[in-house]
Amino acid sequence: MDLLSAALLALLVVGYLVLAGADVGLGMLMPHVARGSTQRRRVVAAIAPYFLASEVWLVAALGVLAGLFPVLEHHAVAELWPVLTFLLAGWLVRDAGLWLRARVDGERWRSACDGAIVAGSWTLATSWGLALAGLLTGGLTMNPFTLLCTVTVIGLFALRGSAFGAERLVGPAACGTDRDAECADVAAQSTRLIARATLGAAVLTAVSALLPDGPEVAGLPALALALLLLAVLAATSGLSGPMLSRHTSAVAIAIPGLLVAVAAPLPWAPVPSTTAVFVWATLVPVVPVMFIGQVWLYRMTRRPADERTFFA
Amino acid sequence: MFEDPLLLARLQFALTAATHYMFVALTLGLAPYILTTQLVATVRGDRSRMTAVRFWGGLYLVNYGMGVLSGLVMELQLALNWSGLHEMFGYTFAAPLALETMTAFFVESTFLGLWIFGWDRMGRWAHLACFAVVTATAYVSAWWVLVSNGFLRNPVGFEMVDGVAHLTDPVALMTNPAATMAFGHIVTGSLLVGALVIAATSAYHLVRRDDGHGVFRRGIRYATLVLCVVPIPVAVFGGVQFELFGQAPPTSGLTYTATEIEAIESAAEDGVLLQAANMTGDAVMMTAWTLMFFLGPALLMAWPLGGLDRWRWFLAPLVFTPFLPYLASVGGWVFRETNRQPWTVVHHLTTADAVTPMSPGTAVASFGFFTLAFAALTVITYWLLVRYARRGPDGGPLAEQRTGEPDDPAASDGSQEPAAPVHTF
Numbered sequence: 001m002d003l004l005s006a007a008l009l010a011l012l013v014v015g016y017l018v019l020a021g022a023d024v025g026l027g028m029l030m031p032h033v034a035r036g037s038t039q040r041r042r043v044v045a046a047i048a049p050y051f052l053a054s055e056v057w058l059v060a061a062l063g064v065l066a067g068l069f070p071v072l073e074h075h076a077v078a079e080l081w082p083v084l085t086f087l088l089a090g091w092l093v094r095d096a097g098l099w100l101r102a103r104v105d106g107e108r109w110r111s112a113c114d115g116a117i118v119a120g121s122w123t124l125a126t127s128w129g130l131a132l133a134g135l136l137t138g139g140l141t142m143n144p145f146t147l148l149c150t151v152t153v154i155g156l157f158a159l160r161g162s163a164f165g166a167e168r169l170v171g172p173a174a175c176g177t178d179r180d181a182e183c184a185d186v187a188a189q190s191t192r193l194i195a196r197a198t199l200g201a202a203v204l205t206a207v208s209a210l211l212p213d214g215p216e217v218a219g220l221p222a223l224a225l226a227l228l229l230l231a232v233l234a235a236t237s238g239l240s241g242p243m244l245s246r247h248t249s250a251v252a253i254a255i256p257g258l259l260v261a262v263a264a265p266l267p268w269a270p271v272p273s274t275t276a277v278f279v280w281a282t283l284v285p286v287v288p289v290m291f292i293g294q295v296w297l298y299r300m301t302r303r304p305a306d307e308r309t310f311f312a
Numbered sequence: 313m314f315e316d317p318l319l320l321a322r323l324q325f326a327l328t329a330a331t332h333y334m335f336v337a338l339t340l341g342l343a344p345y346i347l348t349t350q351l352v353a354t355v356r357g358d359r360s361r362m363t364a365v366r367f368w369g370g371l372y373l374v375n376y377g378m379g380v381l382s383g384l385v386m387e388l389q390l391a392l393n394w395s396g397l398h399e400m401f402g403y404t405f406a407a408p409l410a411l412e413t414m415t416a417f418f419v420e421s422t423f424l425g426l427w428i429f430g431w432d433r434m435g436r437w438a439h440l441a442c443f444a445v446v447t448a449t450a451y452v453s454a455w456w457v458l459v460s461n462g463f464l465r466n467p468v469g470f471e472m473v474d475g476v477a478h479l480t481d482p483v484a485l486m487t488n489p490a491a492t493m494a495f496g497h498i499v500t501g502s503l504l505v506g507a508l509v510i511a512a513t514s515a516y517h518l519v520r521r522d523d524g525h526g527v528f529r530r531g532i533r534y535a536t537l538v539l540c541v542v543p544i545p546v547a548v549f550g551g552v553q554f555e556l557f558g559q560a561p562p563t564s565g566l567t568y569t570a571t572e573i574e575a576i577e578s579a580a581e582d583g584v585l586l587q588a589a590n591m592t593g594d595a596v597m598m599t600a601w602t603l604m605f606f607l608g609p610a611l612l613m614a615w616p617l618g619g620l621d622r623w624r625w626f627l628a629p630l631v632f633t634p635f636l637p638y639l640a641s642v643g644g645w646v647f648r649e650t651n652r653q654p655w656t657v658v659h660h661l662t663t664a665d666a667v668t669p670m671s672p673g674t675a676v677a678s679f680g681f682f683t684l685a686f687a688a689l690t691v692i693t694y695w696l697l698v699r700y701a702r703r704g705p706d707g708g709p710l711a712e713q714r715t716g717e718p719d720d721p722a723a724s725d726g727s728q729e730p731a732a733p734v735h736t737f
Contacts, residue, residue, distance in 0.1 A: 052425040056418040059387065066391055067410025070402025070476075077395045077668065085678050088388045089685075092381055096689055099377035103696050103709065272473075275403040278482040279410060286415040289445070293422035300426065300433055310373055310428050310709050 001276045009064045010261040014254045016057035017128075018160075021253040023047040023054055025161020026168075026187075027094065027121030028154075030114060033165055033186045037107065040114055041312050042183060044101055046168040047117075048311035049301035051098055053294055055091075067279060071269040080134045087127035094120020102312050122154075129153030132256045136215035138265045145214045148205040155198030156253045159236065162190040163245035191245040195236035198252075202230055215264075222263035229255045317675035321393045321667050324679045326649070328386045330642050331686050335379035335693070337641050340454060340499065341506020342372045343447040345534060347440075354440045363705045363712075364527040368510070370700055370708030373428065378693040380421070385682060387413070393678075396666040397656055404470045404477045404485065405463050405657070412456035420449035431710070454502075455495055462491025465648075466556055467657050472566045477660075490556055494648075496549035500542050501644070504604060505637040507542070511535035511611075513701040515630035518621055527705055532611075532620050532627075539608030547601060550644070557651060564659040573659050580654035580662075593646030600640035607633065 026033075026047055034040040065073045077084065097116030101109075129150030134140040136149070165187030206226055209215050229252055236248045260266075346368050353361035387409070391398060398406055423445040430439050469484035470477040479485065514528035514535065523529055568576070611620065619626050652658060656666040670678075700708050 049425060049429050052428075053422045055384075056413075056421045059384065060413045060418050062387060062391065063406075063410035063413030066398055066402060066406035068403075068407070070398045070406065073391060073402065074395050074399050077392055077398075081392060081668070081670070082674065084388065084392055085674075088385060088392070089681055092385055092682075092685055095377075095381055095384070096685075099381065100692065100696075103374065272403050272478040274479045274482065275407050278479060278485075279407055282411050283414055286419065289419050290414070290422070293419055293426065293445075297422055297425050297429070301429055310370075 001273065001280070002270050004280070005064070005068050005271050005276055006261070009061060009069065010257065012057050012061035012064060013261070014257040016054065016061060017253045017257050018250045019050065019054035019057060021157050021160035021249070022164035023050040023161075024094075024121045024124050025157040025159065026165045027117045027161070028125060028158055029161045029165060029187065029190065030118050030121075032190065033162075033169065033183045035183075037110065039183045040110070042169060043165070044098070044114070044117070044312040045309065046165065048098060048309065049297065051095070053297045055095070068271050068275065069269070071267050075267045076135070079139045080131055083127050083130045083134060083140065087124060087131070090120045090123025090127060092120075094124060096120075098311060102308075102310065121157075125154045125157035126150060128157070128256075132260065133215075135260050135264045135266070137213075138216050141213065143213050144208040144211065145205065148201055148208050152198060152201040152205050153256060155194060155201050156249070156256070159191060159194045159198055159233075159245070160249040160253045162187045162194055163249040166191060167246060191249070192237055195233050195245070195248075199230065199233040199237055202226075202233055206230070219263060222259060225255050225259050225262070317670040317672055318664055318667050320675045320679045321670070322663065324682060325386075325389060325393065326646070327683060327686065328382060328389055329649075330645060331690055332379065332382035332386050333641060333645055334638055334690075335375050335382060336454070337498075337502045337505040337637070338375045338509060339372065339379050339450055340502035341504070341509065342368055342375070343443075343450050343506075344503070345506060345510065346372060347443055347447045349530075350440050350443055354436050360525040360527070361530075363525040364530065366710040366712065367527055367705040367708050369427075370710040371509075371513075371697055373424075373709065374693060374696050374700060376424065378689055381689060382686065383417075385686070389682070393668050393670070394656075394666050395668040397661060400475065400661055401463075401467075401477050401657055404467070404479050405460055407479065408456045408459040408463075408485070412453055412460075416449045416453035416456055420446055420453060423449070428710075451499065454498055458494045458498060459486060459488065459491045462488045462494055464655075464657050465652055466490035466559075466561045467563050467660055468561065470563065470566075490553065493549050493552045493556075497546060497553070497644075500546040500549060501637065501641060503538055503542050504546065505634070505641060507535040507538035508604070508634045508637050509701075511539070512631045512634050515627040516702060517704055519624050519627045519631075522704060525705055529621060533615070536608065536611040536615060536620065539604065540612050541608075543601065543605045543608065547605075550597075553648075561658050567660040576654060576662060583653065586650050586653055589646055590650040593643040593648075593650065596643030597640045597647060600636040600643065604633075604636050604640070607636075 023046075026043060030040065030043050034043045065076070093116045097113040097120060101113035101117070104110075129152070130140065130146065132153055133146040133149040137145065140146070166184055169182075169184035169187055232248045232252045232255075236245050236252070346365055349361055349368070350365045352358065353365055390409075423442045426434075427439065427442040427446060430442060434442075463485065466488055467477075468488050469479060469481035471480050472478075485491075510531045514531035517523055517528045518532065564570075564573070614620055614623065614626055654662050654664070656663045705711060
């Protein structure tokens, strides 16, 4: 039961990183891939159906953390209080931008909301980088590893966003005039560049991990995951265009989550059996509904929305 | 006074919770009405009723957005600022919250996404089913949150193992009277919030004789019925809970002995601010309830005389009535939560012990940012709600697009492809 509960937590965190990585990453890249109000609207229209269904994974992970792993939660809050507050602030600003963008018809209003989306997305990615470094080193310390780890995580989010954008920003000629490049193409071209930069940052992170004062992570699983990350990034930087980057970026961004799950020095307490049975017995009947909703939403919105929706 | 992290954390949580609840109450109050309207519209193929669904649904979404934002902040803030509570009562207090996030919010948000993006992409019955799931999970969500909240008031069903509460009786947790009665109170109270928002919006348009789709004629009749039926159950569910006040919870004595409890409670009996907040909350709630209690019969008497559609002098003041249920809701929560002090978990954990040890600087920074952000977002959301309510069914965020409409925001963006709806009502 303990293992199952831990697996649930890991699944929710990894699910969040893979799914939300796409819309957070695209939010970060908005100034780069979108020129002009039409293209920016298109980017928000690509993000909007997903952020509702992806941030719930993090909310669920936080719930499981509080309800089944209070010792771990206490550790995370004690070590990462400023980072998590920063993350919450970024989350609030980003979501406020997304919810409010289409509510007022004015160029300045939309620019402000786009600014909130971009700033919030960057804040989220940065916070996750700091949180990862903090969890791996067992506390937030200011050293080269923390810095490089943060840069790598930001790169992973950006890579995921550009792969997502290459796929979802494809649209009719309405997107962009002749002078501007099609935003999906810009995103697609970025995948290679971002993958190379992230690969460089990841290598440096791995090297800095060997310095004293680095992470308290050792063992074969951590090494294997680190090598997998480098291999996946290397593969993406060599590919021409987006091609498999949708899958490779998903694998790449899942690795930080898995790394924390298998290798980080985390305090651990067995889940009391009554609580575990109570939570699992209530949860299991709902799992099919959760699954259907997610799959349905992702399938239904595969086609980019051209018509006006609630968000853009 | 504002250098005390405990006071800041408490104030911050009170503000977050009160703001969150104002949006939650309207969500819970509107959802059943929208669902019923969409059901009738789907069964009958009634275009004017679908216009009503799009109109009230637009308000629902604007309101829901701020509900989610404040809910996210509330959940994280609970973890960040109240780690003492989680350390001791994680397995009991936070387990229902864990279930809320997965069985309620996860499903609710996903299916709301399906509903928003599914207007033109799925069959009308599937679309209706999505909103049915949204409505059901909104109530499931309220249920789990109140199981957690009721536990603070009346902690039941656990044993203490090395200073950590271990759940022994999930059934006692779920049937806790402090939770079930509060759920009844919240559900009925939210229906009043929804009804008066509907009544006010309807009255605004009926005064202007602006009701081409019959949306507001039906709205004010629904509100009349709710206002006649619901105030009594609200008072009953609320009144039953007074019996719990001052009663020792069944688990009293597991953490502190009776003498220690008495010492803690007598040491804390000097909070003037707290006393004032408690009494104001109670008075506001009771006054607002009394006014709402008389509103229902007044509306009912005007109905057969045709006053609900015609009497401008009668309808005009109704526009301001939503203040009543909102004041009652916030007053009620202030009353309930201040009544529990000095305890966070009655007879087990004091509020001072529940708070995360924070430096004054970080506490001030966090309090300042989130209070300002919340104030701005709340003002913007209510401004938008009022604006959309006044615009009526043709100007809502979910209103059907008509190409070539001059005030169509998409048109100014240059993307003028007309939507190709699968079903057109």
